[in-house]
Amino acid sequence: MSDAIDSNRRGFLTRLSKPVRALSAEAEPTPRAAPRPPQAVDEALFERLCDGCGKCAEACPNSIVHIRESLARIDMDYNECTLCQECSKVCPTGALNLSVKAQIDLVPSFSQGCDNYLQLTCHLCQSSCKLAAIHIEEDELPRLETELCNGCGQCQSSCYVNAISMVAS
Ligand code: SF4
Numbered sequence: 605m606s607d608a609i610d611s612n613r614r615g616f617l618t619r620l621s622k623p624v625r626a627l628s629a630e631a632e633p634t635p636r637a638a639p640r641p642p643q644a645v646d647e648a649l650f651e652r653l654c655d656g657c658g659k660c661a662e663a664c665p666n667s668i669v670h671i672r673e674s675l676a677r678i679d680m681d682y683n684e685c686t687l688c689q690e691c692s693k694v695c696p697t698g699a700l701n702l703s704v705k706a707q708i709d710l711v712p713s714f715s716q717g718c719d720n721y722l723q724l725t726c727h728l729c730q731s732s733c734k735l736a737a738i739h740i741e742e743d744e745l746p747r748l749e750t751e752l753c754n755g756c757g758q759c760q761s762s763c764y765v766n767a768i769s770m771v772a773s
Pocket residue numbers: 641642663664665666667668669684685686687688689690691692
């Protein structure tokens with residue numbers, strides 16, 4: 605067995621041995637240690653179920669899923685998530701699960717390089733957001749309605765002046 609596989613296996617077994625608190629409808633979600641694919645189960649359970657097999661990363665048409673420290677995570681620096689569910693469909697362990705409401709723990713952050721803020725009218729991020737989570741008023745930075753946002757990153761891709769970065773929510 606190679607060192608890499610051995611280390612993956614060791615990491616997986618270590619996580620399996622961790623206690624996990626009971627999850628109930630009232631339980632607070634466990635904070636994410638990193639952004640996960642949109643249908644990842646609660647973080648504590650995810651860390652036990654994901655074995656870093658990489659099937660989700662292979663399935664993602666946008667190449668935004670990567671394996672780090674034997675766990676699947678999202679990197680949205682160069683692309684967005686289309687919520688296509690391909691990663692969830694191929695996950696063999698249930699760590700990504702089609703029954704989970706799609707949500708990535710990221711939100712857009714708007715910089716002062718925004719054209720609208722610089723008095724050059726632009727509404728691109730607002731019109732790209734399928735959930736109508738972005739509101740724009742004249743000469744102001746875009747305003748996010750956080751509770752509507754699912755962290756998909758479509759707004760970041762739409763901004764041609766790179767005034768949006770996706771940050772932890
Ligand atoms: S839902 Fe689709 S685009 Fe989003 S991370 Fe999964 S495979 Fe990639």
